[in-house]
Amino acid sequence: MKQGPDEQQLDVSLRASTLVAGGFMGDDLRSVTEVIDADAGELFRLGMTLKELASRMQEITDKAAPAQGLWVEIAPGREAQVDETRGSSPCPWRHQGRYFKRITTVRRKDSDEVLRWSDLGMHMIARHGFFEGKGSMFRLEPADLVKMLF
Amino acid sequence: MLASTLISILVVSSIAAALAAVLVVSERFIANYGPCKIIINEERELTVQGGKPLLSVLTAEKIFIPSACGGRGTCGLCKVKVLEGAGAILPTEEPYLSKEERAAQVRLSCQVKVKNDLRIQIPRELFSIREYVTRCTKIRDLTHDIKLFRFQLVEPTTMDYIPGQYIQLQTPAYEKSPAPVYRAYSIASDPAEKGIIDLIIRLVPNGICTTYCFNHLKEGDEMRLNGPYGSFHLSDTQAPVVFIAGGSGMAPIKCILHHMKNTQNQREAVYFFGANVVREMFMVEEMRQFESDLANFRFVPVIAKPQEGETWSGETGLVTQAVQRDVKNGVPYEAYLCGSPGMIDASIKVLNELGITNDRVFYDKFA
Numbered sequence: 345m346k347q348g349p350d351e352q353q354l355d356v357s358l359r360a361s362t363l364v365a366g367g368f369m370g371d372d373l374r375s376v377t378e379v380i381d382a383d384a385g386e387l388f389r390l391g392m393t394l395k396e397l398a399s400r401m402q403e404i405t406d407k408a409a410p411a412q413g414l415w416v417e418i419a420p421g422r423e424a425q426v427d428e429t430r431g432s433s434p435c436p437w438r439h440q441g442r443y444f445k446r447i448t449t450v451r452r453k454d455s456d457e458v459l460r461w462s463d464l465g466m467h468m469i470a471r472h473g474f475f476e477g478k479g480s481m482f483r484l485e486p487a488d489l490v491k492m493l494f
Numbered sequence: 495m496l497a498s499t500l501i502s503i504l505v506v507s508s509i510a511a512a513l514a515a516v517l518v519v520s521e522r523f524i525a526n527y528g529p530c531k532i533i534i535n536e537e538r539e540l541t542v543q544g545g546k547p548l549l550s551v552l553t554a555e556k557i558f559i560p561s562a563c564g565g566r567g568t569c570g571l572c573k574v575k576v577l578e579g580a581g582a583i584l585p586t587e588e589p590y591l592s593k594e595e596r597a598a599q600v601r602l603s604c605q606v607k608v609k610n611d612l613r614i615q616i617p618r619e620l621f622s623i624r625e626y627v628t629r630c631t632k633i634r635d636l637t638h639d640i641k642l643f644r645f646q647l648v649e650p651t652t653m654d655y656i657p658g659q660y661i662q663l664q665t666p667a668y669e670k671s672p673a674p675v676y677r678a679y680s681i682a683s684d685p686a687e688k689g690i691i692d693l694i695i696r697l698v699p700n701g702i703c704t705t706y707c708f709n710h711l712k713e714g715d716e717m718r719l720n721g722p723y724g725s726f727h728l729s730d731t732q733a734p735v736v737f738i739a740g741g742s743g744m745a746p747i748k749c750i751l752h753h754m755k756n757t758q759n760q761r762e763a764v765y766f767f768g769a770n771v772v773r774e775m776f777m778v779e780e781m782r783q784f785e786s787d788l789a790n791f792r793f794v795p796v797i798a799k800p801q802e803g804e805t806w807s808g809e810t811g812l813v814t815q816a817v818q819r820d821v822k823n824g825v826p827y828e829a830y831l832c833g834s835p836g837m838i839d840a841s842i843k844v845l846n847e848l849g850i851t852n853d854r855v856f857y858d859k860f861a
Contacts, residue, residue, distance in 0.1 A: 364700040365670035428834030438589040
């Protein structure tokens with residue numbers, strides 16, 4: 345897929361390790377547009393919108409955050425923990441706002457299966473439809489998210 | 495056929511070479527901005543060669559503007575006021591500047607190119623910041639994801655700092671980061687040991703600097719840092735003190751306690767230090783030693799939720815709950831906080847409820 349100059353610059357920025365170690369694209373060779381489009385298609389197949397998904401992620405983070413690192417039950421058989429470190433990051437899409445280095449972990453009690461996202465990751469899904477590239481440490485598969493959160 | 499192909503290659507090569515020559519000449523004569531003056535705070539004047547970003551020009555002149563990304567326009571931290579000579583705000587700066595900052599002529603110094611004379615304004619304290627070559631002399635595990643790193647200052651050999659301040663540690667280029675980056679860490683060491691900088695660092699998943707420190711840095715390695723930065727410090731009043739910290743937030747409080755010991759400070763002080771489980775609690779013995787060394791100091795370690803099999807006879811629950819149980823009337827107190835933004839917000843709420851007004855609550859969120 346042909347990319348315009350803005351997309352090319354964004355692609356370079358997401359692959360570079362200026363904000364997080366190893367960047368946001370992992371070892372994914374697709375362009376950022378292709379990654380976003382593929383995940384949008386998958387989400388559509390799952391019958392879910394970005395707004396619904398991001399809203400549920402935010403709800404879980406907000407519910408777990410006041411416990412300051414302790415596990416909080418968010419649904420039968422599922423619990424969440426919000427872990428914070430000092431500092432904040434900007435969004436690679438280069439707009440105003442910084443995102444605390446806060447990581448939400450959701451765990452199934454029966455299987456110990458976990459998913460986790462950062463505040464920045466949650467924002468990138470909500471606003472940019474970007475779940476990160478395959479192989480990235482914080483890559484989230486839309487299907488896994490839907491299965492875990494709903 | 496062969497001849498015409500060779501001629502074509504020759505022609506194309508000649509055009510490319512000519513264009514390259516034009517670029518070199520242009521760079522030399524058109525993009526040569528010559529010497530430019532930078533007037534800083536109306537009190538200091540630099541004459542520099544134009545053509546480079548303001549951030550690198552200032553760094554070359556040993557004036558260090560805090561920047562985490564090393565000047566690549568991605569962190570938005572290297573803000574300075576440029577009163578004259580910067581031209582219009584660039585698209586690369588726009589995302590990082592609020593309406594108020596634009597009105598106040600704030601710019602990203604890594605994006606402003608020095609092309610002519612500039613008048614800029616920077617905080618005075620930045621003049622005293624230096625870059626240090628250091629050697630890592632000790633790495634000590636404190637918990638499963640927190641380590642203490644000791645750096646011996648090599649050049650210059652000493653640093654004067656106010657207990658509570660922080661430095662910026664430079665991570666060199668490595669496999670996860672193609673260029674050096676800086677991250678801020680509070681100083682944890684005894685300020686009497688002017689040649690030593692201790693940092694308490696918690697591993698951040700995917701963090702460029704913490705990943706380097708935990709997985710690559712070895713005792714004996716050379717590292718660079720610059721500083722000191724920040725305004726977090728113990729006031730010189732005699733008000734009783736509440737310290738609240740968690741995790742790597744231990745660092746500046748420990749430094750302040752060393753300072754209190756060194757200056758035989760008799761202020762009443764209580765330090766609430768929180769961890770989720772017993773295995774995440776650390777430096778208890780050092781803090782108990784401060785209880786012996788300081789006449790009016792108490793250390794209150796708090797475990798949020800001891801796990802099965804863990805032995806714990808101290809305070810339990812959230813650190814803020816322990817503060818509520820212990821401090822009956824907060825009105826005379828000053829509070830000093832260090833930890834995650836969430837912990838700080840929760841602490842401020844509790845402290846306000848106890849009667850400690852915001853002008854007596856001090857913290858450095860590192861946001």
